Amino acid sequence: MTVAEEVLKAIAGWGSHPVFIELTPNKAPIYVSAEEFRARIEKTTRLLRDLGIKQRYLATLFLENSIDFVSIFLSLINLGAIPIALKMDYRKVELDEIFTNAEPQSIIAEQSHLPALSPYLPGRLVIARSGGQLILQQSPVVQHPPAEIPEEIASINYTYRGYGFPLGAMIPHAQYLMGARVLQAGLKGSIGESMLVILPMPHIFTLIGCLLVPLLFGMTSIIARTAHPRLLFEYIRNYHIDYITSVPEIYELLLKFRHKESRIDSLKAFVCGGSSLSENSYEKIVAAFDIDLLHGYGLTEFTPVSRNIRGSARSGTIGPLCSDVCCKIASPDRTGAGEILLTTPYMTRAYYRRPQETAHAYTAGWFKTGDIGRLHNDHLIFLKEKKNTRKINGNIVDLNEVRKAVLMHNRIVDVKVNYRDNALSAQVVFNRDNDFKKEVKGLRNFLKGIIAVYKIPKNIIRKD
Structure with missing residues (x-):
């Protein structure tokens, strides 16, 4: 099944249970129930088709964190198109490479962001998001043929390996679904609990950890349109947040601004990834918030590779390997450190239209992560990056x-x-x-x- 089909199936029996709450400073919160979200995906799928999106069309997304982002992303998949979610921070250097490599047939962007994309609009189907609506801005004069991409591919997600340009990892539906299952197995979240979403949604970590895990396992995603610590603490208290999935820097920021006398009883666990976390920071965060801190490791090509498990997390590690992930250390030194190699049936197998870089990333079926680490007592320890990133x-x-x-x-x-x-x-x-x-x-x-x-x-x- 596709990611969209699995999500629609998972939320079918939720009824009025909220799947999303979107919080924007100085605006009323937006609540969307499971019933409303199912209807929104069906409506958006029809609308995108009517506006000209076709099966296997590549659709670049330049959208802010929002419920609309999620519904558009899933609706494109539901339609059989290929979403390419991109950071709105990207400018000429990144965009020149991505548009040359992908040659997307369509662009879906915030109306306010279109001026930054002006060099890439000619000849493409352009749909703008404005005031919560999708508006056709431009139809192509010439209809472009769909991309030749295997049916098992859900999206293209751009990442880096130190070549000086981004690579489009072709992410299968199976990776999204398996990634969500193993993250949930480590988190042990329950139906009716809530997850705070802070990270930009184009990140694979956000897509799987903050969006798919809640959608597939009965939790509510609380979308914060800010990273201001005062507002985050306000949201955590007012909405009784159970979990946060984010990067170490966000947790260190929350630690810095936490009032020592205050308690946040609802918090149960922080899911952590995206960059290194020192043992010292780990211990301080755990002590300050009295939570499980589940640090893990993943890549755009497969997330997660490893993660700590609630109830048995350890500092200084990125956890035991996830189910169906095999890992070995290439050419280990005396301490056991070397490049982390991995393989799993669910991972990316190619970068879009980059055969040379694809071939270089794999050796005898093993993916070369470009990261240095070692295994210790069944846990993986990340040491540093080998690749030039x-x-x-x-x-x-x-x-x-x-x-x-x-x-x-x-x-x-x-x-x-x-x-x-x-x-x-x-x-x-x-x-x-x-x-x-x-x-x-x-x-x-x-x-x-x-x-x-x-x-x-x-x-x-x-x-x-």
Whole structure:
């Protein structure tokens, strides 16, 4: 069955039980019951078909976190189209590569975001979201043929492996469904409980952990349209949040702003992934919130690979391997550390229209994660990245892509991009010896227009 079919089947008997509550600062909350959500998917599926979306059309999504995001994503799958959910942070460098690689037939975007996409609109079906409605903005003059993509593929999700450009992982329905099942097996959530959604929805971690787990297992997703800690604490108390699925940086932020005298009795567990979590931070978060902290590990190509289990979580590890995941360490050193290789029947098998990169990612059926780790007492321990990528607040950043973007500035002769303490730095050489501070300011302004803002180096210094 497809992801959409499984979701519709799972919520069929919920009736008026809320599947989503959408919270926007200074606005009334939006409640959607299971009955209403089923009707919304059916209506949106018909609407997208009427607007011109066809089976195996690639549809890029540039949408804010919302109930509409989920209904559009699932409706595209229900229609037999292929959603490509993309971050609204992306700019010229990322978008040029993605649109050249995917050649999507359609774009579905927030009305306010269309100006940022103007170079990519001509010749495509364009649908805008405005005021909670989908509006046809542009029909293509020439009808494009559908993409030749196997039926088992649910979506294309772009990720990085250090090549300097994004790769479109072709995600099968089976990965979404298996990922949700094994995350739920570790979480042990119950019908009627609630999950707070903070992370951007295009993340595979969000799609599986924050959306599919609740939808398939009877929980309510509370969508927070902010990461402001004061508002998050307010939501947790007012809506009696049981679980949060997010990155370590969010939990460290909540820890920083938590009032020591306050108790939050509803919280049961934090599901954690996306970047490293130190043992010190783990212990502080667990002690402060009195919850299970379930740190895990996954990739766009398969999520989760491993996860800690509620009731038996350990600090310093990313948990035992999930069901049907086989893992081995390639060429381990004396400590047992080496590249993590994995295989599972449910994982991505190819990057869209990237045969060379696909071939390089696999060896004798094993996927090369590009991450260094080791196994200890049946738990996987993540040590560092081998590939030329790093994580900034849970966002994967390709250092070669950042270098390429900096070199696009007409005053830059050379640059070296470094990573340390969750931040990027760049050592640069300008072609003229002008006021360095003024040149750096100009470089920053230039980068804001061509690359996601979280990829802009925090520190820019003169290269010796």
